[in-house]
Amino acid sequence: MLRVHQQKDYKGMSCKVARLIAAQITMKPDCVLGLATGSTPIGAYEELVTKYNEEKLSFAAVTTVNLDEYRTLPPTHEQSYRYFMNDNLFRHVDVREAYTNVPNGLAEDTAAECARYDALIRGLGGIDLQLLGLGNNGHIGFNEPCDHFVLETNVVDLTESTIDANTRFFATKGDVPRQAITMGLGCIMEAKMVLVAVSGAGKADIVCRAFSGPVTPEVPASILQLHPNVVLVGDEAALAALTKTGITICR
Ligand code: GLP
Numbered sequence: 001m002l003r004v005h006q007q008k009d010y011k012g013m014s015c016k017v018a019r020l021i022a023a024q025i026t027m028k029p030d031c032v033l034g035l036a037t038g039s040t041p042i043g044a045y046e047e048l049v050t051k052y053n054e055e056k057l058s059f060a061a062v063t064t065v066n067l068d069e070y071r072t073l074p075p076t077h078e079q080s081y082r083y084f085m086n087d088n089l090f091r092h093v094d095v096r097e098a099y100t101n102v103p104n105g106l107a108e109d110t111a112a113e114c115a116r117y118d119a120l121i122r123g124l125g126g127i128d129l130q131l132l133g134l135g136n137n138g139h140i141g142f143n144e145p146c147d148h149f150v151l152e153t154n155v156v157d158l159t160e161s162t163i164d165a166n167t168r169f170f171a172t173k174g175d176v177p178r179q180a181i182t183m184g185l186g187c188i189m190e191a192k193m194v195l196v197a198v199s200g201a202g203k204a205d206i207v208c209r210a211f212s213g214p215v216t217p218e219v220p221a222s223i224l225q226l227h228p229n230v231v232l233v234g235d236e237a238a239l240a241a242l243t244k245t246g247i248t249i250c251r
Pocket of ligand 1: 036037038039040041067068132133134135136140141142162166
């Protein structure tokens with residue numbers, strides 16, 4: 001089941017996403033949060049830091065599992081997703097470092113690393129709330145368009161469009177890693193709740209295709225139409241095309 005929440009702008013979207021994550025932590029302080037990177041969730045992480053500082057929201061019992069990591073980037077690299085999470089959230093709150101998990105992009109035995117990550121998540125009892133952004137081509141995590149849905153944590157070859165989209169974070173396109181390790185769609189679909197955050201006119205078309213188009217591995221996010229508990233939070237610009245389909249929107 002999908003519930004769509006529309007907010008006016010990026011700030012409103014970020015506040016709503018942070019409120020839902022904070023509610024999850026309040027309801028279950030030792031919850032497992034699946035976390036995402038990209039530019040979309042940065043505002044929500046800022047709001048969570050504010051809630052930690054001003055509202056005593058504690059992450060002390062929380063475990064986190066991140067969706068993905070670039071292959072070949074060390075955690076000290078500013079564009080690694082481990083660095084991103086430390087920089088945008090972890091070092092500002094009381095989460096215990098040992099309880100934060102990001103795939104190891106430096107693993108030499110990638111098959112073993114993928115299996116370890118799936119076993120880790122299932123050993124935690126699965127994910128209570130999985131936060132997702134949405135790639136321009138419909139990817140979630142780094143699960144790229146493909147001819148089948150990949151369920152396990154896997155090594156992906158990034159598509160040219162994703163490399164182009166992420167070039168903005170690197171000095172040159174040649175610096176963008178060509179591969180990543182990503183949580184598969186299985187653990188995402190097994191999460192008790194999936195929270196998708198979208199912002200900006202550039203996402204309007206893919207949001208519409210993902211949530212009102214056919215369920216197809218060519219748009220990996222479309223698999224979320226089969227999930228029993230998805231909350232999509234977007235600003236007006238990102239939801240513009242979806243709104244026109246007549247879908248029920250909570251404002
Ligand atoms: C990256 C990440 C995704 C993210 C997506 C969208 O490729 N692997 O997890 O959702 O890009 O990013 P943005 O939020 O910057 O549009």
